[in-house]
Structures are given as C-alpha cells and as structure tokens.
Amino acid sequence: xxxxxxxxxxxxxxxxxxxxxxxxxxxxxxxxxxxxxxxxxxxxxxxxxxxxxxxxxxxxxxxxxxxxxxxxxxxxxxxxxxxxxxxxxxxxxxxxxxxxxxxxxxxxxxxxx
Amino acid sequence: xxxxxxxxxxxxxxxxxxxxxxxxxxxxxxxxxxxxxxxxxxxxxxxxxxxxxxxxxxxxxxxxxxxxxxxxxxxxxxxxxxxxxxxxxxxxxxxxxxxxxxxxxxxxxxxxx
Numbered sequence: 757x758x759x760x761x762x763x764x765x766x767x768x769x770x771x772x773x774x775x776x777x778x779x780x781x782x783x784x785x786x787x788x789x790x791x792x793x794x795x796x797x798x799x800x801x802x803x804x805x806x807x808x809x810x811x812x813x814x815x816x817x818x819x820x821x822x823x824x825x826x827x828x829x830x831x832x833x834x835x836x837x838x839x840x841x842x843x844x845x846x847x848x849x850x851x852x853x854x855x856x857x858x859x860x861x862x863x864x865x866x867x868x869x
Numbered sequence: 870x871x872x873x874x875x876x877x878x879x880x881x882x883x884x885x886x887x888x889x890x891x892x893x894x895x896x897x898x899x900x901x902x903x904x905x906x907x908x909x910x911x912x913x914x915x916x917x918x919x920x921x922x923x924x925x926x927x928x929x930x931x932x933x934x935x936x937x938x939x940x941x942x943x944x945x946x947x948x949x950x951x952x953x954x955x956x957x958x959x960x961x962x963x964x965x966x967x968x969x970x971x972x973x974x975x976x977x978x979x980x981x982x
Contacts, residue, residue: 760912787967798956798972799913806967814969846912855967856903856960860912 757782760861762847768867769837777832777864779847785859786852788830789814790822792843793863799846805830806852837868873957878977881951887944889976891957894938899961902933903970904942906953913956913972916942947980954978 763778779788786807791799791814801814803822811822819841821833830849834841844865848858874892881887893902903918917924917931919940924931930943944951956975 789969791972798974800972801969804967804969812967815971848912856901856918856970857915858905858913858970860914863910863912 759783760847760849760859762845762861762864764864765862766865768869769834770869771838773837774833774835775837775866776834777845777847777866779830779832779849779861781828781830781847781849781859783849783851783859784827785849786827787850787855788824789848789850789858790820790830790832791846791848792816792841793846794843802832802845837866839868842866842868873959873973875955875957875973875976877974878979880979880981881944881947883949883980883982884946887947887951887978887980889942889944889955889957889978890939891942892939893957893959896937896959897961900959901961902931902940903958903960904929904931905956905958905972906951907956907975908950908953916955947978949980949982952978952980 760781789804790802793799800816805811805824808827823831844863847861850858904916905913907913919931933940954975958970
C-alpha cells in the first residue's frame with residue numbers, strides 16, 4: 757500500500773496563478789482532509805470530506821476550493837494564489853470508525869512569490 | 870473541543886524515558902485524549918489515545934490522571950529518531966465531528982546522545 761500520496765512535492769507560483777494539489781489514498785478511507793502548516797506552527801484544517809461528492813469548510817477555507825469526485829482522491833485548488841498561501845500543505849485520510857487515526861501524506865511545499 | 874496546554878520544548882537523554890505532559894483542565898466527560906507526533910518535514914503520525922484508563926501500545930504509554938485534567942505521554946526508551954514535535958489533542962469520540970482535530974503548537978522533544 758502506498759498510503760496517502762500527494763502531487764506535486766514542491767511548487768513555486770507567482771501571485772495570481774492557479775494550481776491544483778492532488779491527494780490520493782489507497783486505504784478505502786471515507787474521510788479526507790487538507791491542512792496547511794506555516795513555519796513553526798501547528799496544522800490548520802482548510803477543508804475536509806466525509807465521503808465521495810461531499811466537502812465542508814474547516815478552520816481556514818478562504819482562498820481554497822476542493823472537490824472529491826472519487827472516494828480515493830481529494831483535490832485542493834488555489835484559484836488566484838497569494839503570498840499568504842505560502843505554506844506546506846498536508847493531506848490526510850481516516851477510516852470512519854477510527855477517525856481519530858489520521859494517515860498523512862508527505863506534504864506539498866508551496867511558495868507564492 | 871477542550872483546549873490543551875503543552876510545554877514548548879523538552880530535552881531527553883537517549884535511552885531514558887521521555888515524559889511529555891499535557892494539561893486539559895476543561896476536558897468534558899465524552900472527550901478523549903489523543904497524541905500525534907511530527908518528525909521534521911513529515912506529516913504527523915498517530916501515536917495513542919485514551920479516555921480515562923491508562924493505555925499502552927508498541928510506541929508509547931499514556932497516563933491520564935484520575936480527574937482527567939492532565940495526561941502524560943511516555944516514550945519508555947527514547948531514541949534519536951523520537952526527536953519530533955508531539956501534539957496533544959482533546960476531542961469527542963469517533964464518528965462525531967468528522968474526525969476533525971485541532972493541532973496546537975505541540976512540544977518539541979529533542980533526544981540527545
């Protein structure tokens with residue numbers, strides 16, 4: 757099992773550009789999450805999903821959109837990147853009956869100039 | 870979810886037990902204590918959780934005080950690879966709130982040779 761994978765690992769964007777981060781999991785988990793982590797800080801939840809076709813806002817959703825068209829994939833989109841979105845983005849997934857045990861991907865390091 | 874307080878940083882000698890405290894004085898009766906750790910640049914990793922009884926697994930032990938207002942994560946024989954940020958999280962039980970967890974700033978544990 758690959759677990760949770762994220763694409764790409766690194767990206768540099770110019771202000772105003774758009775991009776999509778892809779998260780994939782092969783554990784058949786119902787729940788998936790997107791977090792951001794700024795330097796020296798804890799993780800903050802951006803959006804999450806409790807199943808295919810459903811998404812919900814987390815703590816810091818502004819400037820991001822998400823989609824979960826397939827159970828195994830959770831996409832995070834930035835429509836118009838801003839320097840404040842420079843961060844490391846982590847995707848996670850969990851089983852509905854063990855939702856406290858989230859499995860995290862390796863992260864995507866995004867820099868917006 | 871109840872708020873948690875952890876020391877910013879701690880040191881531990883290799884081979885000795887590492888005891889990481891967490892204060893959660895406002896914890897409710899239906900809230901569990903969860904611990905994650907994040908090794909540098911990686912995604913967080915679930916360690917252990919408990920309600921009121923002490924818990925042990927292959928990674929660590931969790932000691933929760935009788936009044937449940939504080940807990941201690943114990944790594945019995947710390948190694949250099951245990952150097953990480955350790956997060957104490959308090960939230961309600963499974964299948965509620967979609968598994969959402971609030972990661973604070975955590976404790977940076979440094980294991981020294």
